[in-house]
Structures are given as C-alpha cells and as structure tokens.
Amino acid sequence: MPHLLLKDLPRYECLLEAAKELPGLDPSATEAFLHLLRTSDDAAGVTERNLTNHNISQGRFCVLMLLWRSHHPRAAKLLGAEDCCGPRTPAELADAAGVTRATMTGLVDTLERDGFVTREPDPADRRMMSVRLTAKGDKFLQDLLPGHFKVTASVMSSLTEAERRTLVELLVKVQQNVAALRRAKEEPAGAAAPI
Amino acid sequence: MPHLLLKDLPRYECLLEAAKELPGLDPSATEAFLHLLRTSDDAAGVTERNLTNHNISQGRFCVLMLLWRSHHPRAAKLLGAEDCCGPRTPAELADAAGVTRATMTGLVDTLERDGFVTREPDPADRRMMSVRLTAKGDKFLQDLLPGHFKVTASVMSSLTEAERRTLVELLVKVQQNVAALRRAKEEPAGAAAPI
DNA sequence: CAAAACTCATTAGGCCGCTAACTGTAAGCC
DNA sequence: GGCTTACAGTTAGCGGCCTAATGAGTTTTG
Numbered sequence: 091m092p093h094l095l096l097k098d099l100p101r102y103e104c105l106l107e108a109a110k111e112l113p114g115l116d117p118s119a120t121e122a123f124l125h126l127l128r129t130s131d132d133a134a135g136v137t138e139r140n141l142t143n144h145n146i147s148q149g150r151f152c153v154l155m156l157l158w159r160s161h162h163p164r165a166a167k168l169l170g171a172e173d174c175c176g177p178r179t180p181a182e183l184a185d186a187a188g189v190t191r192a193t194m195t196g197l198v199d200t201l202e203r204d205g206f207v208t209r210e211p212d213p214a215d216r217r218m219m220s221v222r223l224t225a226k227g228d229k230f231l232q233d234l235l236p237g238h239f240k241v242t243a244s245v246m247s248s249l250t251e252a253e254r255r256t257l258v259e260l261l262v263k264v265q266q267n268v269a270a271l272r273r274a275k276e277e278p279a280g281a282a283a284p285i
Numbered sequence: 286m287p288h289l290l291l292k293d294l295p296r297y298e299c300l301l302e303a304a305k306e307l308p309g310l311d312p313s314a315t316e317a318f319l320h321l322l323r324t325s326d327d328a329a330g331v332t333e334r335n336l337t338n339h340n341i342s343q344g345r346f347c348v349l350m351l352l353w354r355s356h357h358p359r360a361a362k363l364l365g366a367e368d369c370c371g372p373r374t375p376a377e378l379a380d381a382a383g384v385t386r387a388t389m390t391g392l393v394d395t396l397e398r399d400g401f402v403t404r405e406p407d408p409a410d411r412r413m414m415s416v417r418l419t420a421k422g423d424k425f426l427q428d429l430l431p432g433h434f435k436v437t438a439s440v441m442s443s444l445t446e447a448e449r450r451t452l453v454e455l456l457v458k459v460q461q462n463v464a465a466l467r468r469a470k471e472e473p474a475g476a477a478a479p480i
Numbered sequence: 481c482a483a484a485a486c487t488c489a490t491t492a493g494g495c496c497g498c499t500a501a502c503t504g505t506a507a508g509c510c
Numbered sequence: 511g512g513c514t515t516a517c518a519g520t521t522a523g524c525g526g527c528c529t530a531a532t533g534a535g536t537t538t539t540g
Contacts, residue, residue, distance in 0.1 A: 094343070095348075097383040120437055123441055126452070129325075132460055133321055148290060186291070243310075246318055247462060248458050257321070260455075263448070264443060267443035272331070
C-alpha cells in the first residue's frame with residue numbers, strides 16, 4: 091500500500107555527502123520529497139488501520155462516501171459538490187475517485203457482495219448502471235464516520251491552526267507545480283495529436 | 286496505487302459547513318490531512334511514471350537501491366546506512382523497506398527473473414538466502430538514477446530552500462505524533478502480553 | 481540427546497490498482 | 511436503413527501489497 095518503501099529516511103548530512111558523488115541529486119528537494127511521502131504513508135496508515143478494523147478498504151470507503159453525498163443532499167457539502175447531484179454511475183464514480191472504470195467495477199463488485207450498494211439498470215440508457223447505497227451501507231457509514239473523523243483529527247493534533255495553514259499552503263504550492271509539470275509534459279504530445 | 290481516492294478536495298468552507306452537521310469533524314485537521322495525501326499522491330505519481338517508463342515499480346526500485354548500498358560502500362551514505370553493511374537477505378530487505386517478507390519474496394522473484402539480482406544460498410545458515418545485485422542491475426541503476434533525481438528535484442522546484450525546511454519541520458512533527466499515537470495504541474496490548 | 485520453540489523463506493489466496501480487449505448500446509452520417 | 515464511431519460497463523491478466531499457513535533448518539531447553 092505504501093508509496094515509499096523506505097522505513098528510515100537518510101539524514102540530511104548523508105544527502106549532502108551523497109550529492110557530491112551523485113550529480114543531479116538536490117539534497118533539500120530530496121529530503122522534502124522523502125519526508126512528504128513518508129509522512130503521508132504514516133498518516134494514511136493510521137486511518138487505513140481504522141478502516142481495516144471495520145473490514146473496509148480506503149477505496150471502498152471512498153466509494154461509499156461519494157454515494158452518500160449523492161443520496162444525502164445535506165451531506166453534499168462535505169465532499170465539495172458544487173451541484174446537488176453527485177456521482178451515481180460507475181463512470182462518474184471512477185472519475186470522482188480518480189481510478190479507472192475497471193477498478194470501479196471491482197470496487198462496486200465487492201461492495202455489492204457485502205450488501206452496501208446495489209446496481210440498478212438505467213431505464214433510459216441501457217448501457218448505464220446506477221449505483222445506490224443500501225440501508226445497510228448507510229448505517230455502516232453512520233457507525234464508521236465518527237471514529238474516522240476522530241482518527242483523522244488525531245493525526246494532525248500536534249500542529250497548531252497556524253501550522254496547519256502553513257502546511258496546506260506549502261502543499262498546495264507543490265500540487266500546483268506538479269500539475270504544471272504534468273501539463274507541460276502532456277501538451278507537446280496533446281498539441282500534435284489532434285490534427 | 287494512490288492512498289486517497291478523491292480527485293477534487295472539498296473546499297475549506299465546505300468543511301466548515303460539514304462540521305456543523307458532523308460532530309467530530311475537525312475542519313483544519315481534515316483539510317491538512319487531505320492535502321497531505323493528495324500532494325503525496327501527486328508527487329509520487331510523477332516519479333512513479335518515470336520509473337514505469339523504465340519498466341520498474343517503486344518497490345523494485347527501492348530494493349535495487351538498498352542492494353546498491355549494500356554492495357557499494359561509497360553509496361552507503363545515500364540511504365543513511367550507519368554501518369558499512371546494508372541489508373542482503375530477504376528478511377533484512379523486507380525490514381528496511383517496510384514490507385512483509387512475503388512481499389519481498391515476490392519483489393526479488395521479479396527482479397531475479399529480469400536479471401537484476403541473484404539469489405545465493407548462505408553457506409553458514411541454510412535457511413538464509415543472500416540477494417546480490419548483478420552487473421545488469423547495477424548498470425540499470427546507473428542509467429536510471431540521474432533522471433530519477435532530476436524528476437524528484439522538479440517536484441520540489443516551486444519551494445524555496447526556506448520553504449522546504451519549513452515543510453520538513455511540519456512533516457516531522459506529524460510523523461512524530463503518528464509514531465507516538467501508534468506506540469500508545471500498541472503498548473496497552475504489548476504490555477499485557479509478555480507476562 | 482530429543483522435543484519444543486523459534487526463524488527463514490516461500491506458497492496460497494485475497495484485495496486493489498492498472499492496461500487492453502471485448503460486448504452491448506447509442507448516436508451521427510451517408 | 512445501414513455504416514461507422516463513440517461510449518458504458520465488464521472481463522482477463524498482471525503487478526504488488528497483505529495475512530495465514532507451510533516446510534526446512536537452527537536454537538533453546540529439559
């Protein structure tokens with residue numbers, strides 16, 4: 091599950107030493123990069139363990155949350171839905187979750203097997219399915235969420251409000267940079283293709 | 286591969302709204318938590334794509350790096366080895382990489398199949414194997430590393446040196462907190478068991 | 481010395497990502 | 511109408527992660 095398979099990060103002095111022999115190694119960038127992945131892994135591990143105790147994976151949990159938003163208008167604010175109708179079809183769910191449709195098929199398969207969701211054919215377009223949260227799935231979420239929020243809050247409990255804001259600002263800077271890098275990489279190919 | 290299956294994060298105002306209806310939801314903690322996972326996923330995605338282009342996964346790459354350290358004393362500094370001898374057996378590698386031994390067996394399987402490493406039985410203890418980087422594996426790393434460092438540096442290129450230091454400080458605070466939480470969770474059980 | 485306990489590596493089976501190929505349906509265009 | 515194209519969902523197969531169980535070898539201990 092982890093992104094980074096390196097338990098103990100190298101110390102900064104070691105990176106400085108290593109940079110002498112490995113041209114191209116940027117010590118401060120590498121340090122920040124490794125710490126970002128390590129911390130994220132640790133943090134995700136805490137919440138994931140909580141979810142695992144309830145026999146659910148991160149991916150399945152996310153699908154339930156998305157469906158919950160779709161079927162409970164009051165909850166829509168939680169996940170930032172701009173419109174009132176959230177994702178319901180496998181394709182929409184896959185897009186919202188950032189996974190492929192094939193992956194979403196598998197997630198919905200297991201959720202359906204466990205009785206948390208149902209698949210219903212769309213009467214208008216026979217290609218489409220509509221995924222719906224069952225009462226069991228809804229209750230499961232209701233039971234799970236308080237603990238989930240508690241765990242999430244505990245992970246960040248060592249940072250003050252100001253530190254949290256600073257952290258988010260720095261992370262957003264990195265996110266925007268990564269997004270820009272990706273666009274720069276894709277555009278040369280994307281601009282040439284659609285002739 | 287991603288930890289967080291949620292493409293678009295909720296806006297902070299939405300979290301504030303949601304907190305009114307969902308007791309226990311800490312808006313600033315949730316925001317920081319989600320941004321941490323999202324950014325880490327994005328950053329890891331960039332380097333992972335680079336590795337994938339070379340037909341290697343994050344996990345296999347990490348094993349190669351660990352072995353490289355073990356067999357190239359000059360490289361030991363890079364990964365922060367305190368002693369001169371790095372991990373060589375599957376168990377040591379699994380421990381250093383933070384995965385199970387079963388997982389390491391699979392990683393070494395594919396690396397051996399591709400000719401990057403070899404397994405040799407330990408003459409002293411016949412339970413043990415010793416994993417060794419081949420010349421092909423060494424060359425592969427030599428070719429890969431410059432690009433890998435370049436990509437890593439580019440991810441962090443939007444932060445100044447001072448911002449990188451601040452980011453690392455905040456991340457370390459979270460790491461230490463998570464480690465403390467984990468110890469607190471494990472000790473009650475761990476203290477009772479070893480009677 | 482022999483049984484018990486431990487350790488090493490592996491295997492078996494499951495979940496969850498992915499890509500690529502496939503089926504069935506809808507829509508656009510002679 | 512019939513053809514092509516595009517799209518929704520699924521299937522098949524692979525990689526990598528996990529846990530649990532297994533077989534082989536070592537160490538501990540009575």
